[in-house]
Amino acid sequence: MNNAPIGVYDSGFGGLSVWLELHRMLPCESLVYLGDGKNCPYGGRSREEITRFAFEAVERLVTEGVKMVVVGCNTATTAAVDAVRAHWSEMPIVGLEPAVKPACLTTATRRIAVLATEHSLRSDMFLRTAARYAEDVEVVKVVGRGFVELVEGDRESTPEAMEAVRGVVEPLLDKNIDKIVLGCTHYPFLRPLIERVIAGRDIEIIDSGEAVARRVRWLLDRYDIAAAEDHNPEYRFLSFADEEYRRGLERKASKILLSDNLL
Ligand code: DGL
Numbered sequence: 001m002n003n004a005p006i007g008v009y010d011s012g013f014g015g016l017s018v019w020l021e022l023h024r025m026l027p028c029e030s031l032v033y034l035g036d037g038k039n040c041p042y043g044g045r046s047r048e049e050i051t052r053f054a055f056e057a058v059e060r061l062v063t064e065g066v067k068m069v070v071v072g073c074n075t076a077t078t079a080a081v082d083a084v085r086a087h088w089s090e091m092p093i094v095g096l097e098p099a100v101k102p103a104c105l106t107t108a109t110r111r112i113a114v115l116a117t118e119h120s121l122r123s124d125m126f127l128r129t130a131a132r133y134a135e136d137v138e139v140v141k142v143v144g145r146g147f148v149e150l151v152e153g154d155r156e157s158t159p160e161a162m163e164a165v166r167g168v169v170e171p172l173l174d175k176n177i178d179k180i181v182l183g184c185t186h187y188p189f190l191r192p193l194i195e196r197v198i199a200g201r202d203i204e205i206i207d208s209g210e211a212v213a214r215r216v217r218w219l220l221d222r223y224d225i226a227a228a229e230d231h232n233p234e235y236r237f238l239s240f241a242d243e244e245y246r247r248g249l250e251r252k253a254s255k256i257l258l259s260d261n262l263l
Pocket residue numbers: 010011012014015040041042043044072073074075076117120148183184185186
């Protein structure tokens with residue numbers, strides 16, 4: 001039993017899509033969310049830079065007394081999770097990878113699309129996973145150009161967002177894909193728009209949020225560090241950007257909790 005918080009980290013707002021799943025599945029757990037904000041977006045940055053940011057973030061969460069860290073960012077996971085795990089070897093650290101495996105195991109057309117950041121798509125981790133599970137599956141790799149900026153600017157419900165999503169998703173429609181993997185935690189915030197573009201097609205959208213929350217639940221049991229059933233959880237929000245950004249995280253979290261959805 002351990003009532004210390006779980007730390008969740010992302011480059012910005014995206015990890016709130018993971019935070020929501022944790023909140024739903026683990027209602028007794030306190031959560032400390034760190035949305036970097038200052039260095040976002042990570043997607044076009046080098047592995048070295050992202051690794052440095054990830055170390056700073058985990059260090060900060062550790063000083064907040066977390067019992068576990070969820071790297072709620074595919075980009076930071078692909079760049080740095082191995083190094084971070086090696087450094088804090090005593091603490092469970094959960095990473096997030098584009099859900100290539102479940103998509104490959106269930107595709108009927110043997111063609112899937114993976115939407116992720118530039119960094120994630122060229123990372124060794126992604127290439128390894130793709131080589132392992134997508135041997136006889138064609139993986140169409142697409143960067144969600146502008147998606148992160150739209151979510152960071154709270155502009156997911158605008159015509160501009162619809163246009164950006166259409167520009168990225170429409171070209172996929174004649175590629176005979178039956179799965180779209182959302183390989184960036186910002187992208188689930190645009191899911192309703194993606195659904196509008198693929199409406200009427202037999203295409204499933206897959207994101208990793210729920211699977212990660214299940215993994216966290218499993219690890220809490222395995223390490224015997226779950227919070228007590230009567231624990232009254234606290235939710236805190238931190239950022240390396242300014243106070244206004246930090247409040248934005250808080251507001252967004254309240255909003256998605258109230259609607260029990262990302263939009
Ligand atoms: N949310 C992040 C991810 O899952 C990264 C977005 C970014 O900062 O580019 O990949």
